[in-house]
Amino acid sequence: MTARPTVGVLGGLGPAATVDFMARLIASTPAPSDQEHLRLLVDHNPAVPNRHGTIAGRAAGVGPALAAMARGLERAGADVLVMVCNTAHAWEDDIRAAVTVPFLSIIDATVDALDAGGPRRIGVMAADGCLEAGLYQRALAARGCEPVLWRPPEQAAFMALVYRIKAGERGAELTAAMAALADSLAVQGAEALIAACTEIPLVLTPDDAPLPVFVSTDLLVSRTLAFAGIAQGAGDGALEESERDR
Amino acid sequence: MTARPTVGVLGGLGPAATVDFMARLIASTPAPSDQEHLRLLVDHNPAVPNRHGTIAGRAAGVGPALAAMARGLERAGADVLVMVCNTAHAWEDDIRAAVTVPFLSIIDATVDALDAGGPRRIGVMAADGCLEAGLYQRALAARGCEPVLWRPPEQAAFMALVYRIKAGERGAELTAAMAALADSLAVQGAEALIAACTEIPLVLTPDDAPLPVFVSTDLLVSRTLAFAGIAQGAGDGALEESERDR
Numbered sequence: 001m002t003a004r005p006t007v008g009v010l011g012g013l014g015p016a017a018t019v020d021f022m023a024r025l026i027a028s029t030p031a032p033s034d035q036e037h038l039r040l041l042v043d044h045n046p047a048v049p050n051r052h053g054t055i056a057g058r059a060a061g062v063g064p065a066l067a068a069m070a071r072g073l074e075r076a077g078a079d080v081l082v083m084v085c086n087t088a089h090a091w092e093d094d095i096r097a098a099v100t101v102p103f104l105s106i107i108d109a110t111v112d113a114l115d116a117g118g119p120r121r122i123g124v125m126a127a128d129g130c131l132e133a134g135l136y137q138r139a140l141a142a143r144g145c146e147p148v149l150w151r152p153p154e155q156a157a158f159m160a161l162v163y164r165i166k167a168g169e170r171g172a173e174l175t176a177a178m179a180a181l182a183d184s185l186a187v188q189g190a191e192a193l194i195a196a197c198t199e200i201p202l203v204l205t206p207d208d209a210p211l212p213v214f215v216s217t218d219l220l221v222s223r224t225l226a227f228a229g230i231a232q233g234a235g236d237g238a239l240e241e242s243e244r245d246r
Numbered sequence: 247m248t249a250r251p252t253v254g255v256l257g258g259l260g261p262a263a264t265v266d267f268m269a270r271l272i273a274s275t276p277a278p279s280d281q282e283h284l285r286l287l288v289d290h291n292p293a294v295p296n297r298h299g300t301i302a303g304r305a306a307g308v309g310p311a312l313a314a315m316a317r318g319l320e321r322a323g324a325d326v327l328v329m330v331c332n333t334a335h336a337w338e339d340d341i342r343a344a345v346t347v348p349f350l351s352i353i354d355a356t357v358d359a360l361d362a363g364g365p366r367r368i369g370v371m372a373a374d375g376c377l378e379a380g381l382y383q384r385a386l387a388a389r390g391c392e393p394v395l396w397r398p399p400e401q402a403a404f405m406a407l408v409y410r411i412k413a414g415e416r417g418a419e420l421t422a423a424m425a426a427l428a429d430s431l432a433v434q435g436a437e438a439l440i441a442a443c444t445e446i447p448l449v450l451t452p453d454d455a456p457l458p459v460f461v462s463t464d465l466l467v468s469r470t471l472a473f474a475g476i477a478q479g480a481g482d483g484a485l486e487e488s489e490r491d492r
Contacts, residue, residue, distance in 0.1 A: 014280040015272045019265055022290070026261045032413045034260040034292040042288035043322075044268070046280040076289075076322045167278045 004038055004228050008078025010069050010095070012044040013051070013085035014166045017198035017217070021084040024221045030233035038228055041078050043069045051087045052129040052159070063091045067098035074099045082106070082224055086126060086196050086216055090133035102227075109223035110194055110216045111139040123148045123190030123211065125182065127162055127197050128155065136196055148190040154181055165199040178204040186210045250474050252285045254324025256315050256341070258292040259331035260412045263444035263463070267330040270467045276479035284474055287324050289315045297333045298375040298405070309337045313344035320345045328352070328470055332372060332442050332462055336379035348473075355469035356440055356462045357385040369394045369436030369457065371428065373408055373443045374401065382442055394436040400427055411445040424450040432456045 011018030022040065031037045048065045066088060070081055081103045083089065089107050096103050114122070124136045124147045131137070137147045150158060158181055161174060178200065182193055195201055195215045206213040225232050257264030268286065277283045294311045312334060316327055327349045329335065335353050342349050360368070370382045370393045377383070377395065386393045396404060404427055407420060424446065428439055441447055441461045452459040471478050 012280065012283065012285065015277075015283045016269070019269045019272065022268070023262070023265045026265065027414060031261075031292075033296070033409070034258065034294075034412055035296070037258065037261045037290075037292035039258065039293055040288070040290035042286070042290060044286035044288060046277075046283035047285055048280075050279070050281070072322055076318055163279070166280055168273060 004230070005079035006039045006041060006077050007224055007228070008070070008073030008076070008081045008101070009040055009042040010045075010066060010073070010081065010083035010085075010088070011042050012046040013048055013083070013088050014199065015044065015046055016165070016168070016202055018042065018044055018084045020202055021198065021217050021221065024217060025224060028221050028225060028232050029230060038224075038230070041073050041076050043073055045069055048088070051085070051090070052127060062088070063094035066091050067094045070095045070098045070103070074101050080104060080224075080227055082220055084198050084217070084220070086135065086198060087128075087130040087133070089135055090129060104220065104223050104227060106198075106216050106220045107135050107139050109219040110196065110214055111136070111143055111145075113214050113219050113222075114140075114143060114145060114192075116143075119191030119212070120144065121146050121148050121189050121191045123182070123185030123188070123193040124196050125158065125185070125193055125200055128159055130196060131155075136194060148185050148188050150181065150184065154184050157181060161203075162197060162199050165202050170203060174203045175208055179208045179210075182209045182211070182213075250284060250476070251325035252287060252323050253470055253474070254316070254319030254322070254327045254347070255286055255288040256291075256312060256319070256327065256329035256331075256334070257288050258290040259294055259297070259329070259334050260445065261290065261292055262411070262414070262448055264288065264290055264330045266448055267444065267463050267466065270463060271470060274467050274471060274478050275476060284470075284476070287319050287322050289319055291315055294334070297331070297336070298373060308334070309340035312337050313340045316341045316344045316349075320347050326350060326470075326473055328466055330444050330463070330466070332381065332444060333375040333379070335381055336375060350466065350469050350473060352444075352462050352466045353381050353385050355465040356442065356460055357382070357389055357391075359460050359465050359468075360386075360389060360391060360438075365437030365458070366390065367392050367394050367435050367437045369428070369431030369434070369439040370442050371404065371431070371439055371446055374405055376442060377401075382440060394431050394434050396427065396430065400430050403427060407449075408443060408445050411448050416449060420449045421454055425454045425456075428455045428457070428459075 029037050049061045122145050140147045192212045195213050198217050201215050201217050275283050295307045368391050383393045438458045441459050444463050447461050447463050
């Protein structure tokens with residue numbers, strides 16, 4: 001076995017989304033035995049201040065907290081870093097400035113998956129801070145795509161769902177509510193959707209949505225495996241539904 | 247919020263079991279927001295040599311590998327350590343000798359849950375290395391309990407199931423096979439069972455078993471929360487079945 005990179009994970013933002021990322025990474029790694037999986041160093045730090053507490057990029061203490069986590073992971077042996085939270089990428093520059101190892105952006109991983117000849121009007125299912133920071137709007141514009149966003153009532157409804165998911169709620173009602181929000185972006189003319197918040201796949205599978213969905217969590221998994229030189233396995237696509245979220 | 251300990255997790259032994267522990271810990275933590283969850287530092291290191299490769303406690307390189315992980319977690323800021331693997335507790339002394347922070351044993355957490363007035367003949371569903379090291383046999387004997395173990399063909403069948411679970415297999419056939427092995431301990435006179443391998447709850451819920459099951463993963467979760475001074479929430483018991491393993 002050739003030497004593989006140790007992957008440092010900035011996590012806990014939120015907790016269940018981090019576990020979901022790890023489960024998807026493990027399920028997508030072709031590994032008949034434990035020893036063929038990637039080594040991960042996970043700083044699961046839910047104490048990072050709320051990223052939506054004020055305008056993204058300026059919430060007090062978030063940048064220094066993420067930078068400290070990144071430095072700790074590098075010091076502990078991480079060869080590359082990822083962060084399981086779209087909104088927190090508003091502080092990506094603080095992270096990159098804090099370490100010498102590469103940082104794989106979930107935003108880049110996601111928009112890079114958009115086919116050049118594919119849909120141009122992209123519904124962005126994202127949290128307040130992520131949108132305020134313009135993370136997907138800029139990345140989509142750079143690729144000639146147009147973001148389709150919720151109007152304020154739908155955006156507020158989405159945030160309420162995200163906080164319920166973070167509080168541990170799951171189930172058919174949440175899935176239906178999330179699917180309805182996805183529908184509203186289709187009605188507004190979106191041709192495809194980005195699940196641009198790592199809480200979304202905890203309740204919504206692509207089968208629940210009215211349009212093709214680019215799931216940021218899965219695309220970060222793919223980018224991580226590609227960085228490590230691992231050909232992605234059948235992964236969660238080959239698993240039962242109940243296994244998908246594991 | 248009072249200062250809570252950062253929990254260092256020796257993980258990756260195997261990968262899915264570590265994710266399962268994290269999911270159960272998160273689900274059992276009463277936390278309406280991210281910020282109320284425990285901080286975890288997880289060294290998810292699947293490269294630790296196979297713990298069943300030779301007689302437990304003497305497999306080449308395991309002790310030093312676990313000691314190095316423990317030291318790294320302490321250095322990174324862990325205030326207490328846990329390890330999501332029963333068999334690897336054969337090297338518990340190496341871990342304790344490597345660090346100054348406390349180590350919460352999954353073996354102790356599990357046998358301490360046995361009621362003094364409860365069942366005395368305890369079926370131990372454990373992997374080869376765990377049994378060869380005598381971890382549960384000694385702990386049960388110290389509490390006046392008698393371990394009930396599989397005969398060689400059932401033990402071999404269990405190991406085959408464990409390796410299939412580690413390779414990512416799930417589903418009804420595996421659950422039925424695991425339940426049949428649980429049945430065989432009941433037939434041998436066990437009055438309760440210990441799921442003494444962290445791969446077991448990935449396919450078997452207590453409802454699938456013919457006897458009360460003490461799930462070592464859950465009992466390590468409870469001990470971790472107790473150490474942190476957190477009153478355990480409804481946890482996975484309040485979740486749907488499909489959520490249990492998350």
